[in-house]
Amino acid sequence: MDTPFVYDKYVTGKNFIGRSMDCNTLGNLLSQGENIVLYEPPKSGKMSLIQQTLFNMRMAGKQFAIGEFSALNIRDIRTFMIRFGTALLKSVSSSPEEFSNIIGTELGGTHFIFDQAKYDETDEIIALDGDMDDNDMQSMMDLPYKVAMRKNKKINLIINEFQNLYKTEDGDKLFKAMENSIRSAEQSDEAGFSYIFCGSMVNAMKEIFEYKKYFYKMAEHVTLSRINEKEIMDHIIRGFLSNGKVIEKELLLGVCRLFDNNMWYINHFISTCDYLSKGYIVENTLMDALDILLSIHKPRFLSIVNDLTTFQLSLLKAILDGHGKFSTAEVISSYGLHSSANVKRLKDALLKKEIITFDDHDDPVIMDPLFKYWVTKYYFEKKAEL
Numbered sequence: 001m002d003t004p005f006v007y008d009k010y011v012t013g014k015n016f017i018g019r020s021m022d023c024n025t026l027g028n029l030l031s032q033g034e035n036i037v038l039y040e041p042p043k044s045g046k047m048s049l050i051q052q053t054l055f056n057m058r059m060a061g062k063q064f065a066i067g068e069f070s071a072l073n074i075r076d077i078r079t080f081m082i083r084f085g086t087a088l089l090k091s092v093s094s095s096p097e098e099f100s101n102i103i104g105t106e107l108g109g110t111h112f113i114f115d116q117a118k119y120d121e122t123d124e125i126i127a128l129d130g131d132m133d134d135n136d137m138q139s140m141m142d143l144p145y146k147v148a149m150r151k152n153k154k155i156n157l158i159i160n161e162f163q164n165l166y167k168t169e170d171g172d173k174l175f176k177a178m179e180n181s182i183r184s185a186e187q188s189d190e191a192g193f194s195y196i197f198c199g200s201m202v203n204a205m206k207e208i209f210e211y212k213k214y215f216y217k218m219a220e221h222v223t224l225s226r227i228n229e230k231e232i233m234d235h236i237i238r239g240f241l242s243n244g245k246v247i248e249k250e251l252l253l254g255v256c257r258l259f260d261n262n263m264w265y266i267n268h269f270i271s272t273c274d275y276l277s278k279g280y281i282v283e284n285t286l287m288d289a290l291d292i293l294l295s296i297h298k299p300r301f302l303s304i305v306n307d308l309t310t311f312q313l314s315l316l317k318a319i320l321d322g323h324g325k326f327s328t329a330e331v332i333s334s335y336g337l338h339s340s341a342n343v344k345r346l347k348d349a350l351l352k353k354e355i356i357t358f359d360d361h362d363d364p365v366i367m368d369p370l371f372k373y374w375v376t377k378y379y380f381e382k383k384a385e386l
Contacts, residue, residue, distance in 0.1 A: 066158070112129075
């Protein structure tokens with residue numbers, strides 16, 4: 001059923017809400033051949049922003065090819081190379097003959113081959129004949145720039161869940177090979193290719209790009225701006241009116257604040273309200289919809305808190321109570337955090353579990369707004385604002 005409240009896939013066009021300036025920024029950077037790094041919590045709108053930007057660029061007459069793959073289930077460099085090369089070549093070619101020709105020409109002298117039988121069975125364009133070595137890795141990282149020159153075409157490659165590559169045994173070596181290729185392309189003015197490094201594990205991505213400083217000055221960090229509440233409310237009101245339904249703006253303001261303007265949660269929530277109602281939408285409808293949404297996510301939230309130690313839960317409670325400086329004697333004593341050294345370990349644990357992050361002012365932020373509501377009201381049994 002066609003609905004304006006889409007939450008099961010990325011959105012573009014009339015269902016894309018706000019972030020027009022973000023689209024302009026991302027589009028300008030890609031048009032200039034820049035590499036992009038984009039990391040936000042899951043379901044924050046990263047892919048919607050990317051796809052809307054690419055749509056806008058095509059409408060403006062820009063010519064380019066797009067490749068995409070996910071590193072979600074990649075745990076070794078061999079798998080990455082196969083996935084990487086396959087996504088790249090599929091973005092610019094379609095026939096086995098051309099695949100074989102590109103690999104034979106541009107990857108000559110490596111262990112990479114085109115295996116027709118393997119391709120027929122798995123749809124993988126890249127295969128390995130023997131053990132991969134350092135030359136193979138560097139050659140594969142050079143391939144996008146060679147293919148862009150060969151095709152005389154701009155290529156953008158989206159790597160989703162990029163942070164998982166750092167978990168591989170040779171992640172450090174892989175990143176350095178990527179950096180070598182980017183640096184060489186910039187120096188020779190052959191940068192017809194751009195990466196879009198995309199990740200939903202915010203702190204893991206920060207570890208790569210901010211703390212370890214991989215790709216330093218080689219990739220532009222694009223952040224998602226906060227969607228304006230008026231734009232969200234207008235979107236919901238229009239959607240309800242198309243179905244002959246009405247809702248008060250005051251109720252919608254509470255919805256925006258509860259979900260911290262997260263459109264994925266809001267669209268899921270409002271879609272449930274739409275299903276539960278027939279005409280005028282009242283507060284009881286919203287509360288029923290909230291109960292349904294909480295019941296869906298409760299197993300995930302239980303898994304999160306059950307994985308936390310007593311000390312970690314105490315630090316989480318301190319954050320919910322509005323504390324930002326945890327090493328003061330008062331906070332350590334009030335929440336039983338034991339010591340300043342223990343506080344640092346607790347912060348690192350919550351960061352690693354991707355429950356919290358720290359903003360530009362070094363204030364702690366609980367990344368999932370519905371989890372924040374649930375853990376406040378149902379775990380710590382405190383009053384949660386709607």
